[in-house]
Amino acid sequence: MSIGYFPGCSLHGLSREYDESLKAIAPALGLELVEVNDWSCCGASSAHSSSHLLGVALPARNLAQAEDQGIAEVVAPCAACYARLAAARHEIAGDATLAGHINKVLARDFRNSVKVRSILEVMKGALPAIGSKVTHPLKDLKVACYYGCLLVRPVEVTGGYDDPEDPSSMEAVCKAAGATPVKWNRRLDCCGGGLSMSRTGSVVRLGAAILKDAKAAGADAIVVACPMCHSNLDFRQKAMAQRGAWDGEMPILFLTQVVGLAMGLDAKALGLGRHFVRTDSVTTRPAPVAAGEVG
Amino acid sequence: MGSHEHSHEHSAAQPLATRIQHMTGLNPLKCYQCGKCSAGCPMATETTTRPHDVMRLVARDQLDRLTDADGLWLCLTCETCTSRCPNGCDPARTMDALREILAARTNGKNHNAIRAFHRSFLTQVRNHGRLFEMGLIMSYKLGGGPMFADVTTTPSVLARGKLGLAPHNVKGLEEIRRIFEACAAQEDGA
Amino acid sequence: MARIGVFVCHCGENIGRTVDCAKVAELCGQVPGVVHSVDYKYMCSDPGQQMVKAAIAEKGLTGVVVAACSPHMHEKTFRRATAGGGLNPFLCEMANVREHCSWIHEDRDAATVKAVDITKTIVEKVKRNVPLSTIRIPVTRRALVIGGGIAGIQAALDIADGGREVILVEKDPSIGGHMSQLSETFPTLDCSQCILTPRMVEVYQHPRIKLYSYSEVESVEGYIGNFKVKIRRKARSIDEDKCNGCGACTKTCPNKKIPSEFDCGLGKRTAIYVPFPQAVPNLPTIDRAKCLLFMNRAKGRPDTCKKCAEACSKEAIDFDQVDRFVTEDVGAIVVATGYQLYTIGKDQAKPNIKGYGEYGYGTIPDVIDGLQFERLASASGPTSGKIQRPSDGKEPKRIVFLQCIGSRDPQKGMDYCSKICCMYVAKHTMLYHHKVHDGQATVFYMDIRAAGKGYDEFSRRAIEEEGARYIRGRVSKMWRDGDVIKIQGFDTLAGEPIEMDADMVVLATAMRPQPGIDSLAQKLSVSYDQHGFINEAHPKLRPVETNTAGVYVAGACQAPRDIPDAVAMASATASKVLGLFANEMLEREPTVARVDESSCAGCFHCERVCAYGAVEHKEIKDRAGNVLRVIAYVNPGVCQGCGTCQATCPSKSVELAGFTDEQIWSEIQALGV
Amino acid sequence: MDSATPAAAGGFEPRITAFVCNWCTYTGADLAGTSRLQMASNVRIIRLPCTGRIDPMFMIKAFERGADGVIVSGCHPADCHYNAGNYHARRRFAIFRELIQFLGIDTGRITFSWVSASEGAKWRDIVNDTVTRVRGLGPFTAYRKLVVDPATVPAAKVTSKEVPA
Numbered sequence A: 001m002s003i004g005y006f007p008g009c010s011l012h013g014l015s016r017e018y019d020e021s022l023k024a025i026a027p028a029l030g031l032e033l034v035e036v037n038d039w040s041c042c043g044a045s046s047a048h049s050s051s052h053l054l055g056v057a058l059p060a061r062n063l064a065q066a067e068d069q070g071i072a073e074v075v076a077p078c079a080a081c082y083a084r085l086a087a088a089r090h091e092i093a094g095d096a097t098l099a100g101h102i103n104k105v106l107a108r109d110f111r112n113s114v115k116v117r118s119i120l121e122v123m124k125g126a127l128p129a130i131g132s133k134v135t136h137p138l139k140d141l142k143v144a145c146y147y148g149c150l151l152v153r154p155v156e157v158t159g160g161y162d163d164p165e166d167p168s169s170m171e172a173v174c175k176a177a178g179a180t181p182v183k184w185n186r187r188l189d190c191c192g193g194g195l196s197m198s199r200t201g202s203v204v205r206l207g208a209a210i211l212k213d214a215k216a217a218g219a220d221a222i223v224v225a226c227p228m229c230h231s232n233l234d235f236r237q238k239a240m241a242q243r244g245a246w247d248g249e250m251p252i253l254f255l256t257q258v259v260g261l262a263m264g265l266d267a268k269a270l271g272l273g274r275h276f277v278r279t280d281s282v283t284t285r286p287a288p289v290a291a292g293e294v295g
Numbered sequence B: 001m002g003s004h005e006h007s008h009e010h011s012a013a014q015p016l017a018t019r020i021q022h023m024t025g026l027n028p029l030k031c032y033q034c035g036k037c038s039a040g041c042p043m044a045t046e047t048t049t050r051p052h053d054v055m056r057l058v059a060r061d062q063l064d065r066l067t068d069a070d071g072l073w074l075c076l077t078c079e080t081c082t083s084r085c086p087n088g089c090d091p092a093r094t095m096d097a098l099r100e101i102l103a104a105r106t107n108g109k110n111h112n113a114i115r116a117f118h119r120s121f122l123t124q125v126r127n128h129g130r131l132f133e134m135g136l137i138m139s140y141k142l143g144g145g146p147m148f149a150d151v152t153t154t155p156s157v158l159a160r161g162k163l164g165l166a167p168h169n170v171k172g173l174e175e176i177r178r179i180f181e182a183c184a185a186q187e188d189g190a
Numbered sequence C: 001m002a003r004i005g006v007f008v009c010h011c012g013e014n015i016g017r018t019v020d021c022a023k024v025a026e027l028c029g030q031v032p033g034v035v036h037s038v039d040y041k042y043m044c045s046d047p048g049q050q051m052v053k054a055a056i057a058e059k060g061l062t063g064v065v066v067a068a069c070s071p072h073m074h075e076k077t078f079r080r081a082t083a084g085g086g087l088n089p090f091l092c093e094m095a096n097v098r099e100h101c102s103w104i105h106e107d108r109d110a111a112t113v114k115a116v117d118i119t120k121t122i123v124e125k126v127k128r129n130v131p132l133s134t135i136r137i138p139v140t141r142r143a144l145v146i147g148g149g150i151a152g153i154q155a156a157l158d159i160a161d162g163g164r165e166v167i168l169v170e171k172d173p174s175i176g177g178h179m180s181q182l183s184e185t186f187p188t189l190d191c192s193q194c195i196l197t198p199r200m201v202e203v204y205q206h207p208r209i210k211l212y213s214y215s216e217v218e219s220v221e222g223y224i225g226n227f228k229v230k231i232r233r234k235a236r237s238i239d240e241d242k243c244n245g246c247g248a249c250t251k252t253c254p255n256k257k258i259p260s261e262f263d264c265g266l267g268k269r270t271a272i273y274v275p276f277p278q279a280v281p282n283l284p285t286i287d288r289a290k291c292l293l294f295m296n297r298a299k300g301r302p303d304t305c306k307k308c309a310e311a312c313s314k315e316a317i318d319f320d321q322v323d324r325f326v327t328e329d330v331g332a333i334v335v336a337t338g339y340q341l342y343t344i345g346k347d348q349a350k351p352n353i354k355g356y357g358e359y360g361y362g363t364i365p366d367v368i369d370g371l372q373f374e375r376l377a378s379a380s381g382p383t384s385g386k387i388q389r390p391s392d393g394k395e396p397k398r399i400v401f402l403q404c405i406g407s408r409d410p411q412k413g414m415d416y417c418s419k420i421c422c423m424y425v426a427k428h429t430m431l432y433h434h435k436v437h438d439g440q441a442t443v444f445y446m447d448i449r450a451a452g453k454g455y456d457e458f459s460r461r462a463i464e465e466e467g468a469r470y471i472r473g474r475v476s477k478m479w480r481d482g483d484v485i486k487i488q489g490f491d492t493l494a495g496e497p498i499e500m501d502a503d504m505v506v507l508a509t510a511m512r513p514q515p516g517i518d519s520l521a522q523k524l525s526v527s528y529d530q531h532g533f534i535n536e537a538h539p540k541l542r543p544v545e546t547n548t549a550g551v552y553v554a555g556a557c558q559a560p561r562d563i564p565d566a567v568a569m570a571s572a573t574a575s576k577v578l579g580l581f582a583n584e585m586l587e588r589e590p591t592v593a594r595v596d597e598s599s600c601a602g603c604f605h606c607e608r609v610c611a612y613g614a615v616e617h618k619e620i621k622d623r624a625g626n627v628l629r630v631i632a633y634v635n636p637g638v639c640q641g642c643g644t645c646q647a648t649c650p651s652k653s654v655e656l657a658g659f660t661d662e663q664i665w666s667e668i669q670a671l672g673v
Numbered sequence D: 001m002d003s004a005t006p007a008a009a010g011g012f013e014p015r016i017t018a019f020v021c022n023w024c025t026y027t028g029a030d031l032a033g034t035s036r037l038q039m040a041s042n043v044r045i046i047r048l049p050c051t052g053r054i055d056p057m058f059m060i061k062a063f064e065r066g067a068d069g070v071i072v073s074g075c076h077p078a079d080c081h082y083n084a085g086n087y088h089a090r091r092r093f094a095i096f097r098e099l100i101q102f103l104g105i106d107t108g109r110i111t112f113s114w115v116s117a118s119e120g121a122k123w124r125d126i127v128n129d130t131v132t133r134v135r136g137l138g139p140f141t142a143y144r145k146l147v148v149d150p151a152t153v154p155a156a157k158v159t160s161k162e163v164p165a
């Protein structure tokens, strides 16, 4: 299946391992990723905090690019980009006046025809393919699947591909990769999202609570599907430790990396070396990856 | 009757709730102050104006008091409040609308650090079409943000190949600038 | 030739101020066929009515038009006066020049012109009115009560005590409804069973009440005074005449682990069971879905168990019993099918009801609902009245109640307030504090709605004297951490977030109508609201009648109701039913449809659009008895006079008395230029 | 003419005929009266038991007799006093709409609405809105073309189509 690909700024910057790992597993999942031509920033929370119209117009430009390219649906691996693109599509579809404004602002004839999918939705659709490609099942790996805020809510925007209060798609993907999802309580709590830079204290408080809960539930690693969640939970562990809020080392894996490992892909190819918290505890497990391959 | 009007035109004489309704299509007066939004808000322990307070101040037409409301600027836009509100009030969207109304106001405390961040962010997008993270960090600091607390870690970020040093410009920059201008014109025309 | 009298009323100043009544009388007097046209200050006063009577006699009127208020106000008055004057009352109509004219316009000229128009249309109509006589239909003076909760029980007893026979149909094995599950009841805290069981027994023993338990209404035909009801008596697998209720069978049944409906899943029952000790009738029932023998039969295997039959000395067990049908003729029906609670789980019957994922969708074992708490608190319950939590049987020291779950929540449940939960939560905190002296009850609420005699005092007592801690705010999320339940809420009065640990949580879930209420309502042709509650005919003035004549409603199937409300409604329906039964014959307005037999083509479009099933098939035979044609016949007893058939009939062969095509065409004609 | 609506200072004043059901809209209009809600005086009400009784031919006839606009109003969909009469009416009117367009009547001259017994204010708004709208459309002059023999009008076809098979 060919699907439009909107990497978003983070996947080209802070979280390029997400991009790398997704591209690494895509062929095996039968996904042909067609990057949206000359895509631009979705505006993230800054745009819609400043101007509603801007918050819709920036993502709409990308949808328009995809539309011009003949792309029917687009996947945005970053949860924030996904939320912005999906919200823009949803709002334009429900509001003819807004649609008119957007067409004027973009100065092109935009039909709002491109469907927006989250990475979870796409991976859920590829479950059979994942199952058949797993060669190194992540046996005995206990994972805490972390959804954060924007992957499954609000349903009006997501279209309800998963339950907003009791989701299951990430667990299903991890199970297909042979891992064991733990039952824990903070998988829908916010990691601090956009305040990462401007208010580290909040991010430390929220992130530490998440890490502790996952640890208490016996998780060996937390699985995420969002670059922001990743940096708040991975990069910030050091700051948490400095502030005495957290004293462990919890590897944070992208869902795409989990699937890649189970397919026997090289840890380096999956960008696991780019993480701040070492992932050896996961990658050096005897079952999944042959020894010596860890970079 | 029928579909809600979506309009960016509002007169100052309009009650705030009506203004918000024009902007969001949702009636803030539906809020019955149950507090479920604030109960789940991850920032509720750090703010004094929680989502239900915001809804209350909107209903009471207290735009001035909202100017200083920390909750507006510390909101993580995590949508927890919105997805659990029994009445479909969408406090998160209401706060977006309020930030938009208040963007023009510079007086008051209103959390310059966060506004500075948003400004820097949008400047990056406007100038390059994409986020240039190094540039963001620099301009954010210059723009009034507190010293990047973890500046010591920046080299390690670079070492992991995570930050690009040179900005990457989008080809359709013209269009991006047009979007910004058109949006600004719309706001001004309001 | 028509001789119409027009009487224009001033209604004091009400009409006279904006309408020139004398002018109206004068102009209407010029209309062909009008032989008498006058105005008067108060037409409905005694002298006003006398004017009508006198004019009929003196001028030989063939029709009367009173230009005054709305026909909904005084049509009856003037039709009576017309009859008093010796003219058929249906030759009198009213022209509404008050509500539809003088009260809504200020311009005197325009209002006067309009009043003339209005009166002239009615004059033209009345010219074409024909004498009609009220319809008299016989009344079967027996009543059907559907649902054997407290509402149905009360209605049945009151009607039976009033001297009429009652058929009581209950779908479950026993009557009693939800009240039989309650422990003690607000606002007096008297024991529910103690006040209910005597009434249940009374029903059973009443010579004029016929009880069909474990039965359901299959179909309903007919109309007020003359319903024919088919009742399905579900196979109990017990011969009711032979069984003496000894209970030997239930003791031997090997399948003992079935969650008891009566105990809301907190207790267990056998496959052959009596739902609770005081059940009426006190007869066992085999739950075929759970009985080993029937489970084998369903798989095509030979009968095995039969332990119950072996234990029964009366040979009362009948594995081959089948559903039976009985038909009963009744003149009135009371619907009292009660409520169910919003389910805590994820799966809800209706798509707009979503359940609460943030509270764990009912996966935390120590989160229960109000009825489960009643069972825990009940001396006859699974824990003999000890408050123990389901997961480990421990006594919860910290119990938290969440109000308005599924109520007042348009996003996840119902937008209405369930009305009684504020009261039963207050009651639950008291029962809890009476039983767990070192425990603490906390309530998350939004408002306390305790409007009733002694109600607010009751809820205040729970707080002021019994120490329940009330926190104003909804809870956002709950999760299980070890064996405690974590609660994330907000105290909106103190303005601060709250995280709290609880050992047990009770959700005050919304009251909803019983499942299947819509199909029952359709059988009865009564309307129901978007939630499924039966609609009353008028929210203030006809609260226990429905929009179908002869069908009444009582208790929690009409809206959330507590016991006092349900009983009051039940007694009200009984008085309505007894009032109906006071006469042998029933009078009805003659606004009914009639088929022209010569032109009816027998297409039965009318039958298809009639919501009341009033259209029947009639055979036209020749002398030899051969059927020549089958045409439509409108049963005047059933027809409600909506006229839909007439607008639908392709050959204009059916006509609604009082609203014939000719009459309406002439009204339109009268408005022409 | 005696019954003509007084033209306000030479302006055109439309004549509107309203077909309303007895239980909901008629009562709602009564409530508007009891509440003294002032409204345009151009509307003349013809009371019927139910919108289900309304034959589309009535509306044609009203236009033929010089009405410039028509209002049809009954109970809300789930609220019909007769359970389903308004439902049949609705289906009938959907087809009727096509017919009137075919006859060359601007659909703007016809208002279909639901007014319950408690919606006096809604009735006032419908009256005022319709009068304003029809005033804008000007007098209806095409009615002479409409002079139809009721027997030849395809009312039968129109009505029979909506009957569920």
Ligand SMILES: Cc1cc2nc3c(=O)[nH]c(=O)nc-3n(C[C@H](O)[C@H](O)[C@H](O)COP(=O)(O)OP(=O)(O)OC[C@H]3O[C@@H](n4cnc5c(N)ncnc54)[C@H](O)[C@@H]3O)c2cc1C
Residues within 6 Å of the ligand: C146, C147, C148, C149, C150, C151, C152, C169, C170, C171, C172, C174, C175, C176, C177, C178, C179, C182, C184, C185, C186, C187, C215, C216, C217, C336, C337, C338, C339, C340, C341, C370, C371, C374, C420, C424, C427, C514, C516, C520, C554, C555, C556, C557, C561, C562, C563, C564, C566
């Ligand atoms: C937790 C809780 C605590 C409460 N505490 C109190 C209290 O303290 N004081 C108080 O006043 N009220 C209390 N109530 C309210 C009380 O339960 C109701 O007011 C009362 O039971 C309503 O009676 P009912 O007869 O209308 O309905 P129900 O009790 O529901 O009875 C309806 C009966 O109809 C039967 N039925 C349903 N459908 C059909 C059908 N299609 N055909 C035949 N039979 C049918 C049912 O099986 C049932 O037997 C409480 C309610 C709850 C949930």
Ligand SMILES: Cc1cc2nc3c(=O)[nH]c(=O)nc-3n(C[C@H](O)[C@H](O)[C@H](O)COP(=O)(O)OP(=O)(O)OC[C@H]3O[C@@H](n4cnc5c(N)ncnc54)[C@H](O)[C@@H]3O)c2cc1C
Residues within 6 Å of the ligand: C540
């Ligand atoms: C401000 C206000 C607004 C309201 N609005 C609403 C509303 O919008 N909707 C609603 O449903 N309800 C409303 N109500 C409530 C409504 O007025 C009452 O529910 C209703 O009038 C009660 O009727 P009743 O017959 O019981 O008593 P009453 O109306 O008080 O009638 C009692 C009658 O008994 C007579 N009487 C008294 N003593 C004797 C005696 N010893 N011998 C003979 N006759 C006697 C009195 O003269 C009186 O005529 C309102 C009430 C108030 C105060």
Ligand code: SF4
Residues within 6 Å of the ligand: B030, B031, B032, B033, B034, B035, B036, B037, B038, B051, B052, B055, B081, B084, B085, B086, B087, B088, B089, B090, B091
């Ligand atoms: S959850 Fe909704 S209704 Fe409740 S206080 Fe917040 S905004 Fe208001």
Ligand code: SF4
Residues within 6 Å of the ligand: B037, B040, B041, B042, B043, B044, B051, B074, B075, B076, B077, B078, B079, B080, B081, B082, B091, B092
């Ligand atoms: S969106 Fe903002 S206000 Fe709402 S819960 Fe999240 S942080 Fe709080």
Ligand code: SF4
Residues within 6 Å of the ligand: C009, C010, C011, C012, C014, C015, C041, C042, C043, C044, C045, C068, C069, C070, C073, C074, C098
């Ligand atoms: S008949 Fe009607 S309008 Fe005339 S006085 Fe009586 S109430 Fe008033």
Ligand code: SF4
Residues within 6 Å of the ligand: C238, C242, C243, C244, C245, C246, C247, C248, C249, C250, C284, C311, C312, C313, C314, C315, C316, C317
């Ligand atoms: S069926 Fe037989 S054993 Fe059971 S209660 Fe009746 S008489 Fe007793």
Ligand code: SF4
Residues within 6 Å of the ligand: C252, C253, C254, C255, C270, C271, C272, C286, C290, C291, C292, C293, C294, C305, C306, C307, C308, C309
């Ligand atoms: S046959 Fe056996 S399982 Fe069935 S009811 Fe009788 S004793 Fe119980």
Ligand code: SF4
Residues within 6 Å of the ligand: C403, C404, C405, C407, C408, C416, C417, C418, C419, C420, C421, C422, C423, C447, C448, C449, C508
């Ligand atoms: S009665 Fe009380 S608890 Fe029940 S829905 Fe109403 S306000 Fe909520």
Ligand code: SF4
Residues within 6 Å of the ligand: C595, C599, C600, C601, C602, C603, C604, C605, C606, C607, C631, C632, C648, C649, C650, C651, C652, C653, C654
């Ligand atoms: S619709 Fe008319 S013609 Fe057809 S059966 Fe009914 S009355 Fe007869």
Ligand code: SF4
Residues within 6 Å of the ligand: C592, C593, C609, C610, C611, C612, C613, C614, C615, C634, C638, C639, C640, C641, C642, C643, C644, C645, C646, C656
């Ligand atoms: S008037 Fe209405 S109720 Fe009577 S027969 Fe015709 S469709 Fe049925």
